[in-house]
Amino acid sequence: MTRDNPENTADSTQATDGGSDTASGADDVALDPWGSSTVSDYRKLFEEFGIEAFDEVLGEVPEPHYLMRRGVIFGHRDYRPVARALREGEDAAVLSGFMPTGDPHIGHKLVFDEIIWHQERGADAYGLIADLEAHSARGLSWDEIDEHARDYLLSLLALGFDPEEGELYRQSTNREVQDLAFELGSNARFAEFEGIYGFDGETSVSHMQSVVTQMADILYPQLEEPKPTVIPVGPDQDPHMRLARDVAARMRYFKVTEAYASFEADAGERDHLAAAYAALSDDSDAPVRCVDAADWLDAEMAPDADRDAAIEKLREAGKEPLRPRVRFLDRNATDAAFDALIEAVPGEKRRYDEHVDAFDMDRAAAEELAREVEVDHGGFGFLPPSSIYHRFMTGLTGGKMSSSVPASHISLLDDPEDGYDKVKAATTGGRETAEKQRELGGEADECPVYELYAYLLAGDDDEFATEVYEECVGGERLCGGCKEQAAELMREFLEDHQEKRAEVADLLDDLDIDLDADRRGVPGDGH
Ligand code: SF4
Numbered sequence: 046m047t048r049d050n051p052e053n054t055a056d057s058t059q060a061t062d063g064g065s066d067t068a069s070g071a072d073d074v075a076l077d078p079w080g081s082s083t084v085s086d087y088r089k090l091f092e093e094f095g096i097e098a099f100d101e102v103l104g105e106v107p108e109p110h111y112l113m114r115r116g117v118i119f120g121h122r123d124y125r126p127v128a129r130a131l132r133e134g135e136d137a138a139v140l141s142g143f144m145p146t147g148d149p150h151i152g153h154k155l156v157f158d159e160i161i162w163h164q165e166r167g168a169d170a171y172g173l174i175a176d177l178e179a180h181s182a183r184g185l186s187w188d189e190i191d192e193h194a195r196d197y198l199l200s201l202l203a204l205g206f207d208p209e210e211g212e213l214y215r216q217s218t219n220r221e222v223q224d225l226a227f228e229l230g231s232n233a234r235f236a237e238f239e240g241i242y243g244f245d246g247e248t249s250v251s252h253m254q255s256v257v258t259q260m261a262d263i264l265y266p267q268l269e270e271p272k273p274t275v276i277p278v279g280p281d282q283d284p285h286m287r288l289a290r291d292v293a294a295r296m297r298y299f300k301v302t303e304a305y306a307s308f309e310a311d312a313g314e315r316d317h318l319a320a321a322y323a324a325l326s327d328d329s330d331a332p333v334r335c336v337d338a339a340d341w342l343d344a345e346m347a348p349d350a351d352r353d354a355a356i357e358k359l360r361e362a363g364k365e366p367l368r369p370r371v372r373f374l375d376r377n378a379t380d381a382a383f384d385a386l387i388e389a390v391p392g393e394k395r396r397y398d399e400h401v402d403a404f405d406m407d408r409a410a411a412e413e414l415a416r417e418v419e420v421d422h423g424g425f426g427f428l429p430p431s432s433i434y435h436r437f438m439t440g441l442t443g444g445k446m447s448s449s450v451p452a453s454h455i456s457l458l459d460d461p462e463d464g465y466d467k468v469k470a471a472t473t474g475g476r477e478t479a480e481k482q483r484e485l486g487g488e489a490d491e492c493p494v495y496e497l498y499a500y501l502l503a504g505d506d507d508e509f510a511t512e513v514y515e516e517c518v519g520g521e522r523l524c525g526g527c528k529e530q531a532a533e534l535m536r537e538f539l540e541d542h543q544e545k546r547a548e549v550a551d552l553l554d555d556l557d558i559d560l561d562a563d564r565r566g567v568p569g570d571g572h
Pocket of ligand 1: 528
């Protein structure tokens with residue numbers, strides 16, 4: 046991993062739309078939360094990391110945000126439970142965090158908007174300042190952190206975050222987050238950190254602590270009660286999401302699975318058991334014996350490792366009846382919790398040393414019961430947290446949008462005139478001459494100015510965004526006028542945003558968040 050890059054990579058990475066032919070290789074898709082890797086091909090993220098295309102859930106989202114409609118939010122992990130909760134007016138939460146390493150800019154605005162959108166649809170909303178991470182992994186002093194933290198929060202409030210309904214905090218002063226981080230740390234291993242983040246013997250302990258803190262941030266909305274929670278982030282944060290989902294599962298008291306007999310079977314074997322059961326069971330009450338299922342698999346199914354393993358287990362079970370059931374495996378439960386679970390299972394059940402089988406309930410009901418008992422007995426009952434991923438914005442000068450190259454990005458604090466000038470000076474997807482542009486059309490897909498329209502300037506107005514696109518690729522729109530229009534819109538946006546920032550300053554002062562931490566210490570060196 047690259048450790049010496051001072052960028053906030055959350056938006057320092059170049060976005061191209063799939064088809065680019067950059068040299069393939071691990072670097073293209075390496076997801077490194079502290080590095081500067083670029084994402085050259087978003088599709089690879091689906092294949093290599095199991096991120097799902099957002100398109101596939103779009104239809105389940107009530108009145109999707111324009112960033113969702115336009116494919117800026119391109120991917121997700123397990124967003125369905127959140128979409129369902131929003132649809133059905135059930136509990137849900139949204140949380141994201143910001144490293145206060147510089148000014149908040151238009152890349153951060155995407156995430157601010159995502160948080161606010163979920164909040165407006167009823168989710169509990171959280172915005173946090175990742176000050177521990179900025180101090181240990183980015184080497185910022187506490188003074189710098191205090192100053193930037195204020196700017197992030199002002200912009201979040203100015204864009205519409207409701208602090209009465211939601212919560213803003215900084216990692217360092219949230220005692221519950223710290224306690225949770227400690228707890229989660231018991232279930233995270235250094236070897237994993239090596240594998241996931243490339244940590245090694247040189248990595249500072251505080252940097253590692255900032256990772257468990259992020260795990261705690263992600264699960265914090267579920268402390269009071271488990272609920273579907275979405276974390277909107279850039280894809281560079283996906284390693285954190287995968288770890289958080291794993292750690293959340295490891296904290297659970299029980300694991301619920303489906304089973305067909307007293308023995309354990311993995312998913313592949315289970316498919317065979319299910320097939321045999323479906324073939325052999327009939328309306329009569331006669332039980333299907335395990336040996337008979339083994340014979341059936343032997344005769345009817347092509348041999349493979351799963352089938353053979355299933356047959357072996359079935360033969361060993363002999364005359365035991367094969368019967369579908371849900372199984373509660375004891376993972377971390379206290380004895381009292383395990384007993385209470387057994388007591389609570391309705392209908393026919395069978396108790397074993399390390400698990401209990403229930404014959405009269407379905408999987409979903411079993412999950413719910415397991416969670417209830419866990420929470421009643423001092424556990425967390427976490428649902429695996431979900432995430433949505435937005436594309437990184439292209440820099441105005443082409444290449445990466447980078448906080449350390451002022452011309453490449455527009456800070457939310459930029460003087461509106463500077464914002465205007467930066468847009469006017471931006472590179473475009475235009476042709477060398479107006480004549481060629483009329484003939485061939487512009488390359489809106491390669492144009493940072495078009496991105497500004499789609500990601501920000503067109504706001505909720507899809508028609509306007511489409512019009513810019515169509516006019517550009519159709520050769521009716523020339524870059525000079527197009528940039529003039531974008532530059533004016535940017536100036537207006539910045540004026541308006543900064544006015545709102547001034548208006549919410551009092552609101553921020555009234556909040557219970559310490560922006561003058563006055564901490565002492567020596568920043569980490571980024572290792
Ligand atoms: Fe970009 Fe506008 Fe030029 Fe098209 S016309 S390439 S959108 S600046």
